[in-house]
Amino acid sequence: MMPDIACGRLTESQLERNFSDAHPGLTRDQAALEAERCFYCHDAPCIEACPTGIDIPRFIKAIAVDNPGGAARIILDANILGGSCARVCPTEILCEQRCVHTAIESGRPVRIGALQRHATDWQMEQDDHPFTRGEPTGKRIAVVGAGPAGLACAHRLAMRGHEVVVFDRHERPGGLNQYGVAAYKLADDFAQREVDFLMAIGGIRFEAGCSLGRDITLASLRNAYDAVFLALGLGGVRALGLDNAQNPSVIDAVAFIEALRSAPYRQARVGRRVVVIGGGNTAIDAAVQARLLGAEEVTLVYRRGTESMSATPEERDWARVNDVTIRVWARPDRLLIENGTLRGVSFLRGRPGPDGAPLYDPEAGFVLEADMVLKAIGQSLLPLSPEGEMPRVQDGRIVVTQGGRTTLPGVYAGGDCTIGADLTVVAVRDGRDAAESIHAALAGAVRNNGQDPDGKGAGSHG
Structure with missing residues (x-):
């Protein structure tokens, strides 16, 4: 007997309706009204609750005065994937849970996620890009994994003037945003549009169909690039x-x-x-x-x-x-x-x-x-390439210190493959912070004739 598994159980119109945007964005008037509810706290607890540290009162104030571009810049400076985070991150247990409105109106915090989406959506509809690539440094960094951590790292490195090559096993970049999140959360091909927006800064090349250990090795990347960032996610299945x-x-x-x-x-x-x-x-x-x-x-x-x-x-x-x-x-x-x-x-x-x-x-x-x-009983880190030295792994995650440094010089890691909460916004923070750490290490290596401040090469090229 054959299992009763089939496609076409619903009509195309039913499917289109079912997978449309689950929570449509705010209109301009709705956003203005919601923004006016904010108290614009000086020591805002919502900022502390945001893993990427977005200045939430400041961007909401910009929306209140009808400056969506300014709001978007504040958001994207801290979180280049602020559009997808506004859609998929559990804001109800992060920034919105800490909103002071919850002490006044139980269950009615300012709709921070919806306001963040309003501003970032406005920006993505514009022709001009809010970021420019820095003066070329001549340094090349390999990023393994094109999910939120890898993309955030690549973008920040490009801002600093470095050349970045992003490797991923999939045909399209985006990671879980592209392949692992419910379609109704990122409707209308939003994940791809956000990737296109991010990559528009220039200086980032995507290499599809590349898996660590099969097509590339950590040893070869360390030999060919000035630094390596591992954003591998959790590809194994329990x-x-x-x-x-x-x-x-x-x-x-x-x-x-x-x-x-x-x-x-x-x-x-x-x-x-x-x-x-x-x-x-x-x-x-x-x-x-x-x-x-x-x-x-x-x-x-x-x-x-x-x-x-x-x-x-x-x-x-x-x-x-x-x-x-x-x-x-x-x-x-x-x-x-x-x-x-x-x-x-x-x-x-x-x-x-x-x-x-x-x-x-x-x-x-x-x-x-x-x-x-x-x-859906959890995922695990796939075995790393056995060739050459490997970073330390503990409890199934890569061990990192501040700035995403692993136990291998010049190798950094972030996102779900490292210890911490498996949230998109946390992955973005990891990638952003690792990029700044890589940039600082490369700058230090130049100042110290190829040695970083710890006396070790920033990568195989120093």
């Missing part, structure tokens, strides 16, 4: 740990989202009954998009309680609005396979133990019918 988990109807959620983002919606295949295993934003994105593609039943199952889910309350509410059922305190125990065809998943019911860890009862469980399982 195992489900069940028999028959290699069944073709058991699919990695990131791969499911990437396939959806890489082809027309009408070509995307989805089951009639879909079970999503996981509790993060990727699980929510996969579950909601399965429903939007026409799945009749989608159930998201998480092993602990909702308070432990990394997906924000707003994301969970969005899933429920889209008729996704969320079940907690349950662990997958067995895939139900009949003649090679997935028929369902058996789960064990759980409860919190004395130490908070889940306890599962082997005598209590339930079965969910399913013809597709999407696993």
